[in-house]
Structure formats: structure tokens, C-alpha cells
Amino acid sequence: MVAALRLDAAQPLSFWFDALLESGADDLRPRPALARNARFDVCIVGGGLTGLWTAYYLAKADPSLNIAVLEKHFAGFGASGRNGGWCSALFPSSAASLERTHGRDAAIAMRKAMIDTVDEVSRVTNDEGIDCDFVRGGTVTFARNEPQFAAASADVAEAAEFGVDELELWGGEEVAGRFGVTGVGSGPALGAVFDPACARLQPAKLVRGLADVVEGLGVHIFENTEVTNWFARRVRFRSQGPDGDVIDGAVSATHIVIAVEGYGASLPRVGRHILPLYSLMIATEPLSDELWREIGIEHGQTFGDYRHLIVYGQRTADNRIAFGGRGARYHWGSAIRPEYDRDPRVFSHLRKALVDLFPAVADAAITHRWGGALGVNRDWRATASFNPKTGVALAGGYVGDGLSTTNLAGRTLSALIRDEHSPLTELPWVNHRSPQWEPEPLRFVGANLGLLATGLADSEERLTKRPSVAAKLMGPLLGH
Template sequence: MVTALSREAAAPPSLWLDALLASGTDDLRPRPALGRNAAFDVCIVGGGLTGLWTAYYLAKADPSLKIAVLEKHIAGFGASGRNGGWCSSLFPTSAEALKRSHGREAAVAMRQAMIDTVDEVARASAAEGIDCDFAQGGTVSFARNAPQLAAATADVAAAAEYGVDKLELWGAEQVGERFGARGSGSERPLGAVFDPSCARIQPAKLVRGLARVVESLGVSLFEHTEVTNWFARRVRFRSELPDGSSVDGAVSATNIVIAVEGYGAALPRVGRHVLPLYSLMIATEPLSDDVWREIGIEHGQTFTDYRHLVIYGQRTADNRLAFGGRGARYHWGSAIREEYDRDPRVFGHLQRTLADLFPAAADAAITHRWGGPLGVSRDWHATASFNPKTGVGIAGGYVGDGLSTTNLAGRTLSALIRDEQGPLTELPWVNHRSPRWEPEPLRFVGSNLGLLATGLADVEQGLTKRPSLAAKLMAPLTGH
């Protein structure tokens, strides 16, 4: 019997966490909070995938290290337990942009590192007995009008130039054969791009399983322990105790890792270095084999299309459609609140879009609706950084491409902290420093105008059947 559940367990914030609770495999009860001052070699702030992968690779490399992970809620409460379940080679900054900034060799190295990371997540999860429904079926990106097909063709050509990604361009006939004669909705696809470097996973199984693994390696994981600040190799925290009281304290640590992604906007020493952008998801009831045959998406496959307002989806291990997208507005002052996780307008848009993509699923019941913030840096460039003088490392700014990138961040931070130089520490995102976002009201106006322009770009392309001028003007602001 599941008893004494935490607030998170009483109302899990995603399909993924709810599935663990419903199956009885994880009751989501919080681990004990840190109730006193303490000292560690490494103090990691954030119990999501970045923090846990960093702890994992540090503990594997040097079992003598005393490592603590401090988490405000429970491990996997944030984006790590709510995302779309794409373990992909996607990186928020394009190879062309990396080449302009760092040179062709660095761009190729970054692309290869991301591809290799998909394999590393598979290897590490299998080695540690983490059953996260990992199935590498690749990503299908539909092109549903002429401008989208042009963009798809350009992507395949660009990938061929760098010689690392193995993208395939499928024509309308191939798409029709694979995904049914009706295509994928009101606009019959003109083609699609297939990227084999992506796996479907159940993200909560991965993050919660990884939490158990790092504990078995001797890492101390404290939950309901909120970090309020850090300075001079000390981390200030406030813990919530089971009796409802709280205690303030500090951790002394030789090295500190900040791994909180979009939630960093609430920390005084991160603040405007990250913008919390909300992404929302829905999930259907399990669909019949007949419906799946008509849809055509196979187990292990993820899917999207070439619209500008990002959408993403997967076929889950239990035959649901889990589908998400952008469209939720930015909130004044980078505010993060529980009520922002649900937006009826965006949920309605997602349901209509899913029915348009896959008419066979139009009548399927929607069983779960959820969302949460992801982290966006001002130049849309992720980073894994470490300053040996201060002992502080930070990673994030994944812009929604973090499920695999967190693993690369963990390996990279582990190497940087241990002063182990090699290919990982030479990648172009290492020690990248993005500019800060503008103060309010400029941040509020600019972010929401950008969101509006992205939506208008799709309308513009649908009407004109030509590449969007609005999208072209916005491309430099999104790392492309």
C-alpha cells in the first residue's frame, strides 16, 4: 500500500510520473531533507538529469568523493520528469552557427558528440539496469507544404556537408506507403526527413532510476531541500522537514554544480542568464493496433514536422500518443508557478493539431495534460561550464533538447571538475557564456512578440506557400 505520499506524488505533474505511481513501481515519496550543516567534496544543486548524471560519472570515476545532490522537490520533478521523451542528437545551436563561431572542426565534433550521447544513454541505462523503455526508432519530421519541404531538403543537404548526421529525405510516395494513403491530416505530406539518431524513452523511469543508482554509488541525495544562494564554496539551503517545520543551513563544498535549467531564473546568481519558457503536453488513452496501423508510427519512433512553432510526439511503450508543443506565453519577471503548467488554450491547440496530423486518433480520449518550464539562454546556446578558481560549474540552456544533452553535460562536468582534459572538454559549448536577457519590460515584450511572430510565420507560410519572412528575421535570435 502507498502511504504518506508527498505533494508531488498526490498529483504527479506528468503522465510519466503518474505511470510510475499507478504501476506501484515508485511511490514518489521524498527522501529525507538535509537538516543540518554539512561538508562535501561536491555539492550539486538540482536533482534532475544534469545533476544526477554529473553525480553518476563523478562517483564512477572517483568513488572516494563525497557528493551531495540537493533537490527542492523530488528527483525528476522538473523538466527531467515532464519532457517529451526524445533521447536525440539535437542541439539548440545549429552546426552552421557553431561553424561560424568556432570553426568547422568544432562543429563536426559537437555533432558527433551528440550522436554518440544517444548511444551512451542506452549503454549506461542498460549497464545500471534502468528500464526506461529505450527504443531507438529515429525521428520522422514531416514536410506538409512547399516551404517545409524546402527546409527539409536544406537540412539533409547541410547534414551531408558535415558528414556526421545520417539524415534521409523521404518523398511523398514513401511517406504515403509508410504512414497511410491519407498522409498525415488535412495537408498531405510532401515528404519527410528521417533521423536515426533518436530513441523513444519514458523519462521519469530514467531520472528516477538514475537517482536510485547514484545513491547505490554512495551519493547523498537530499530532497525537499531548497538552495537559496551560494558563495565562497558554501551553499545556503532551506529544508522542509516532515513535521512541517523548516531549517536553514549551509553546505561547505570544494566544488559546486548548478543544474536547475529553467528554474535557475528564481536564483539570484542565475536570474537573467536563463529564461523559463513553458512547453506543454497531452497524452491519449492507449490506442488499438488498428489505429496504429493507420497512423504508421512504429514503436521507438518520435515525430514532428517543419512548422516554426515547435511540436513533438512519440508512441509510448503502452501505445499512447504523447504529444507536446510550444505556444504558452512567457510570464512577467520569469515567474514560475504551478498554475502555468496548464493552459487550456494551448491544450486545445495541441489536441486539434494532433487530430490534424493523425485523423485516426481524432476521437481518442485525452487522459493527461501537463507542462513545465525549460531553460533558454539569450543566444539559444547551451553550455557546460566550470571555473576552477571558484569551484563552480553550471550546465543548461538546452531549449528543450536536454534529455540526451544532460548526459553529455554530466560527463563533461565530471571531467572538468577532475581536471581531466580530453575531447569532451574541448567541445565548443564548454565554458560558453551567453549574454543575459534584457530587464523587464523588454524581456516580457520581446519574448511574447517572438512567440507571436513564430505562430504568424506558420500562418504566413500556409497562405503564401513561400518561406516566411518573419521566420527569416527571427532565425539569428534562435541559434540558426
């Protein structure tokens, strides 16, 4: 049995949760555990955004359903409360990749669904009174060198070909006029792509607010309740009773929803079906208005650049920069441990990358450092799936693009479970099955070599001024 984690300013689970604690908006006190055998119509494993969105749409569609959410820690504990706060139309598989495997109409439908999802999250948070600092300001992705500008141009050309995404290609002069991007040692940015289909939000406010809304709809949320296994129409769990005794119990349910993302790698029935990849973040102290005018990023805007070793950032509602990226290594056996949430080497890399992008923040203090695991399927393709024979549904493998995709997953799983045929249930990710990851040591070697190759691809492009050969070879493995 896993006890509730203690959170404090010295070792925050994330800046987002720390902000809730400091403001007094949420003390993160766990809800009661499930302490007996029980029967529900729907049992959802995982109290993150996938599970909560699924519960929300099921309860809205059919208030008579008796729904339970079982969460090992507390609602939002995993990636849902630690991410970069991008409510975007990004999807792990590109439109070109989806066209190759499912055809042009399916690729276009997926793009439209993702863009519509940003609007849907906006609608629900507004209608339900979830104050999560939602501001739709779009994403700016900077091109810092010639290969990056070529990639930016290719993205805009692909978007024009499919006719759904409204990307804009900005030249170097326009970027210079808008932003304080000089790029120490690498000259001015050559350009940028602006994508209007993205909003900035505070993810912990979203997931905790959604949990409250779901409870108000009659859904039961049991926290500190660890699911140990599941079978057709049956879930095994472990919790602690009111007298402190450990309870090994079972839930019977017509439908079971597996919504554990990267954290499912430790469960026997998930195992090698998903790989937990760590992404880490830092947050600065609040910056002055003068400094923000120099930087040029507006409220509601998110930002990144076209490097292969992904970075991402946002201007928070209280005028900090929350900035994250990849670079943390994969751990043997898909292990997930609290100490892996912090890696001084990666935090140092993130600070250098942030200062390289915005030199004006060189003297800004870093007040928070955190991280967590996200889920990656073997073919880097997300899925929303349902087996009517067993009653088991699942969604995940978002590869870091889950903040909005979880909403699409919740709507899709709700429709599948209720046997409602709609355009959502025809999307190309529905019932997609990815192959398993290789056993160790192949998984360890392959995942970490891929990480190394990604970093080398950026170095190769800076030196040669040409698109990376290594990146081109890795493209098909990353859903491109």
C-alpha cells in the same frame, strides 16, 4: 520552505509520473531532507538529469568523492520528468551556426558528441539496469507544405556537407506508403526527414532509475531541500527538520554544480541569465493495434513536423501518443508557478495539431495534460561551464533538447571538475557565456512577441507557399 507536491490522476505532474504511481513502481515519496550544516567534496544543486548524470560520472571516476545532491522537491521534478521522451542528437545550435562561431572542426566534433551521447545513454541504462522503455527507432519529421519541404531538403543537405548525421529525405510517395498522414485541409505530406539518431524512452523512469543508481554509488540525495543561494565553495539551503522546524543551513564544498535549468530563474544568482519557457503536453488513451497500423509510427519512433511553432511526439510503450509543443506564453518576471503547467488554449491547440497530423486519432480520448518550464539562454546556446577559481560548475540552456544533452553535460562537468583534459572539454559549448536577458518589461514584450511571430510564420507559409520572412529574421536569434 516548499512542501512535497501531492500527485493525483486529476492533476498529474506529468503522464510519466502518473504511470509510475499507477503501476506501483515508484510512490515518489521524498527522500529525507538535509537537516544540518554539512561538508562535501561536491555539492550539486538540482536533482534532475544534469545533476544526477554529473553525480554518476563523478562517482564512477572517483568513488572516494563525497557527493551530495540537493533537490527542492524530489528527483526529476522539473523538466527531466515532464519532457517528450526524445533521447536525440538534437542540439540548440545548428552545425552551420557553430561553424560560423567556432570553425568547422568544432562543429563536426559537437555533432559527433551528440550522436555518441544517444549510444552512451543506451549503454548506461542497459549496464545499470534502468528500465526506461528505451527503444532506438529514430525520428520522423514530416514536411507538410512547400516551405517545410524546402527546410527538410536544406537540413539533409547541411548534414551531408558536414558528413556526420545520417539523415534520409523521404518523398511524398514513400511517406504515404509508410504513414497515415493526410493532413486535414492541407493535402498529403510532401515528404519527411528520417534521423536514426534518436530513441524513445519514458523520462520519469530514466530520472528516477538514475537517482537510485547514483544512491547505490554512495551519492547522498537530499530532497525537500531548497537552495536559496550559493557562493564560492558554499551553498545556503532551507529545509524542514524532523520536528517540523525550519532549518536555514549551509553546505561547504570544494566544488559546486548548478544544475537547475529553467527553474533557476527564481534564484538570485541565476535571474536574467536564463528564461523559463513553458512547453506543454497531452497523452491519448492507449490506441488499438489496428489504429497504429493506420498511423504507421513504430515503437521506438518519435515524430514531429517542420512547423516553426514546435511540436513533438512519441508512441509510448503502452501504445499511447504523447504529444507536446510550444505556444504557452512567457510570464512576467520569469515566474514559475504550478498553475502555469496547464493552459487550456495550448492543450486545445495541441489536440488540433495532433488530429491534423493523424486524423485517425480524432476520436481518441485525451487522458493526461501537463507542462513545465525549460531553460533558454539569451543567445539560445547551451553551455557546460566550470570556473576553477570559485569551484562552481554549471550546465543548462538546452532549449528543450536536454534529455540527451544532460548526459553530455554530466560527462563534461565531471571531466572539468577533475581537471581531466579530453575531447569533451574541447567542445565548443564548454565555458560558453551567454548574455543576460533584458530587464522587464522588455523581456516580457520581446519573449511573447517572439512567440507570436513564430505562430505567424507558420500561417504565412501556409498562405504564401513560400518560406516565411518572419522566420528568416528570427533565425539568428534562435541559434540557426
